[in-house]
Amino acid sequence: MTVRERLAEGRFNDMSREDGPDGADIITMTKRGDPSVYKLLVRNLYREDEEVLREEVIER
Amino acid sequence: MASGYPDFEGGKQKVFGVETWSALVGSEVHINGSKNLAAFGDSGYTVQYAVPAGKTFYVTQFYVVAYAQVAANAELPLPFRIDIESDGAPKARAGGNYGDLFLLPVPVAVDGGDEAKVLVVNLSNHAVTVIAGAIGYVE
Numbered sequence: 001m002t003v004r005e006r007l008a009e010g011r012f013n014d015m016s017r018e019d020g021p022d023g024a025d026i027i028t029m030t031k032r033g034d035p036s037v038y039k040l041l042v043r044n045l046y047r048e049d050e051e052v053l054r055e056e057v058i059e060r
Numbered sequence: 061m062a063s064g065y066p067d068f069e070g071g072k073q074k075v076f077g078v079e080t081w082s083a084l085v086g087s088e089v090h091i092n093g094s095k096n097l098a099a100f101g102d103s104g105y106t107v108q109y110a111v112p113a114g115k116t117f118y119v120t121q122f123y124v125v126a127y128a129q130v131a132a133n134a135e136l137p138l139p140f141r142i143d144i145e146s147d148g149a150p151k152a153r154a155g156g157n158y159g160d161l162f163l164l165p166v167p168v169a170v171d172g173g174d175e176a177k178v179l180v181v182n183l184s185n186h187a188v189t190v191i192a193g194a195i196g197y198v199e
Contacts, residue, residue: 008110008112009112010089010111010112010115010198012089013086013088013089013090014089014090014091015089015090015091015092015107015109016091016092016093016107016193017091017092017093017094017106017107017108018093018094019094019095019096032086033086045108046108046110046175
């Protein structure tokens with residue numbers, strides 16, 4: 001499952017958004033019982049011209 | 061007790077509100093985000109969440125905290141407005157100064173396919189940074 005798919009399927013308990021570079025959003029997700037942190041750098045989230053720039057899984 | 065009824069005595073059973081129950085079964089959802097807002101009415105969505113098809117996100121509370129971007133303005137008033145939007149329209153609205161937590165005895169229900177959004181409007185006369193979010197559960 002990609003990080004973007006995780007967001008689409010709602011497989012998280014906590015989701016944060018902050019401004020990223022050049023108008024992109026940084027989305028961070030965590031889920032109880034899962035030690036990993038899922039990060040997504042995306043421009044125009046949920047819009048027709050959505051562009052996923054980077055995905056990252058931080059395993060703890 | 062009459063047969064067929066659960067025995068609530070002796071502490072063998074517990075009753076939970078749906079909000080607390082969601083944390084017990086892992087269906088709680090917290091969404092939040094931050095935004096820099098200019099003075100005099102600048103607004104922005106701190107976070108948006110497209111609810112998966114077939115699910116419903118029930119928002120039971122929302123919150124915001126605001127602080128001055130410039131240290132010299134730290135003690136000035138920080139009035140704000142916060143909206144919970146879905147279906148392209150505000151469903152819950154509140155306002156205050158500096159920040160607050162707002163409880164919704166009747167949750168805002170965001171159906172699958174819609175986006176739950178948190179909008180903050182800076183009503184102060186100086187630039188602020190806001191952190192705002194919504195808490196609830198998904199079924």
